[in-house]
Amino acid sequence: MLALRPVQLTDLPQLQQLARDSLVGVTSLPDDTAQLRDKILASCASFDSEAQSNGQENYFFVLEDLAEQRLRGCSEILATAGFSEPFYSLRNRMFTSTSRELNIQHGVPALSLCHDLSGHTLLRGFHVDAALVGSAQAQMLSRARLLFIAAHAKRFADAVITEIVGYSDENGQSPFWDALGKHFFDLPYVEAERLCGLQSRSFLAELMPHYPIYVPMLPQSAQDCIGKVHPDGQEAFDILEREGFETNSYVDLFDAGPTLYARTSNIHSIAHSQTAVARLSATRTSGGQYLVSNDLLLGYRAIVAELDWLPGQPVPLDAQMLEALHVKDGSQVRLIAL
The missing domain is CATH 2.40.40.20 (Barwin-like endoglucanases)
Known part of the structure; x- marks a missing residue:
């Protein structure tokens, strides 16, 4: 039997193996012993806290095979995205210009660096054993977090978001990163994501352009990545879409993967x-x-x-x-x- 439970410090060795196996772009699951240890200790403190509102708590769960005492996956809830530092993303909206003299109005999609999503509860760190993809246990790994929110609603925000890993090829190359981020950092996509996991996305985000990036000026291969889900991230996307999460006008800063959003009270597993x-x-x-x-x-x-x-x-x-x-x-x- 498999059961989902809060992470414990004794899980560290197995959790690091999960981190090694996780999809590139899951920056909340770094393959680093010290970082994972700190994450586990922070989670233990969060579960042990008497919080009456959403703060800086993170709740980390593992999926354990009870008979074999082996971890088969993990997932996490960050009570408040952007609590201690801005939660950066790219806002994808039309930029409209008008010429009264020529009687022309034209709209161009543009990406703008923002931290509009700070303050929402964030689901992250989803990783499931490949053998469980498409199973009821994979659903549990994601949806049991929502039952936890239902039981402890005061600890979470009125809206929940999650970032789905965007497209990269079998060699770990992201066309979107190569067209945009790589011009501001002399780093490959995999290394940029690794640094985000080890440190903070803020130090990278602050070096990104703070003016609009007009989408038609990007290569077509990069444009095609905007809002595109990595094939191995489809499981996480589909589960939450069935819960009532919807895509919005925000995408990930590095690979342009979609952001899903839902009002907490409207999420299926919470409401029903x-x-x-x-x-x-x-x-x-x-x-x-x-x-x-x-x-x-x-x-x-x-x-x-x-x-x-x-x-x-x-x-x-x-x-x-x-x-x-x-x-x-x-x-x-x-x-x-x-």
């Missing part, structure tokens, strides 16, 4: 998850697949379970499921159909 009492069942029931979690903080757990359940009724869970969720017969659980 239900709480019910867990009941010990001697046998596993057949029926639909559900994502089931407890509503704890530091002891948060989530699993996928096949249940024959009706709203308003107790949730039948066998002893193994109860143990994986760290709950007892009669405890409250939260669930949503997959």
Whole structure:
């Protein structure tokens, strides 16, 4: 059985292996022991805090195979993007120029450096074992974060965003970076993303042009990357799109990958998850697949379970499921159909 739980310091060696296997562009999962250790400690402090509003907390989760004690993925929630430094992105909007004398009005798409998205809650760090892509467990890795937000709403903002990794080829070359960012940094795309993971995206963003970049002046290969999802990032995109997230006019600073946005209260798993009492069942029931979690903080757990359940009724869970969720017969659980 696989279960999602908060990261622990003892996970560091396995977490670093996940970082090595993760997609280029997932800058929140650096392959660096010291950085990952600091991230784990910060997450532990966040789960242990008594926060009553969204601040600088980050909540890092791992997906564990309980039988093998092996990590199969990870995901994260940053309570407030841009809390301690601006959260930079590129705003993609029409720039309209007008000549009254010639009676001409013309619109040109332009990219502008901004930090409009600072203050929103940010989903990041999604990485799942390749063998689980397309599975219910991959859905859990992403969506269980949303059940956590539902259970602890005061800790998060009224809107949630996530950046999906943009296009790069099999050699790690990003046409968008090569056409834009590379002119301001003598760095390949992979190295720029690595530095973002190890340090901060702000120091790179501040060297980017602060005036509009007219899209038609970019090579066609770079234009084609704007809002384009990397094939290996499609899983993360599709899961959240089904949750009600939508693309907007913002793209990633380095690879022009799309940004997804949703009002917190409108997200499917938050708006439609239900709480019910867990009941010990001697046998596993057949029926639909559900994502089931407890509503704890530091002891948060989530699993996928096949249940024959009706709203308003107790949730039948066998002893193994109860143990994986760290709950007892009669405890409250939260669930949503997959």
